[in-house]
Structure formats: C-alpha cells, structure tokens
Amino acid sequence: MVAELQESITSRPDWPPVMPWREFADWCRAEQGVVQGWIERGYLPTIKFGKHRMVNVAALIDQLKEDEV
Template sequence: MEGINLSLKDLLSPPPVMPWREFADWIRMSEEHNIVWGWIRNGYIPSHKVGKHVMVNVALLTSQLLEEEWTP
C-alpha cells in the first residue's frame, strides 16, 4: 500500500481511538471506505463522534473480538 508506513509497534499497540478513514486504511480497506463506513453506521464497529469527527474505538473493538474468540 502506498502512503501507509506501519511499523511493528503500530501493529502491536494501536491507539485506543483513531479517525474512521485512518482505521479503514489501517485494516487495509482503503479502497473500500464505503464498506467500513457502513459497518460503523450499522453498529458493527464501535465508534464515537468527537465534534465533527467520527472516531473508531479500537480498544473496545479489540476487546470485543478477543472476547468472542474465547466464548464457547
């Protein structure tokens, strides 16, 4: 991907929140921003509006995904 320089540190310790478009790029959906926006709009990805910006709650999403993996 052009323009996205991710280090190992970025992958191992993501920020607790990030702008939704940056999140879409981070999960390699830069060509599919509309899909990511739909996930946010439908409540599949936890988010919070801060002023005019929609931020993805990466910490909560990670926690939810890890919890689902361990639920029998």
C-alpha cells in the same frame, strides 16, 4: 470478513486506542465505503468528537477477544 479484520487488527502491536474512521479503513486495509457501512450498522464501536467520528479500536479489540472464547 470479520475473521480477516480480527487477524489484521490483533496481529499489529501498534494500534492506537481511537482513530478517525477513514484512517482505520486504511490501517486495516478495508475500503472506506465498507468501514462506513460497518459504522452505520453498528458493527464498529465509535466515539464522536465534535463532528468527527472515531473508531474506538480499544473497544473493538476487547470485542474481538470476547468473540474468541
């Protein structure tokens, strides 16, 4: 699953630096429940703006690039 997520994210040049977690789920074509679980387990870097949880896509890209080495 991680390899599929990495391929999905790194192959798209239009990624924003942060996005709401539900939009992230749609964007990487994963079910919202799966992404919510990733967030709860700490697999995805997030930022909280008020009551909104945002996925830090820029930090995730950096993590994925580090894992390639």
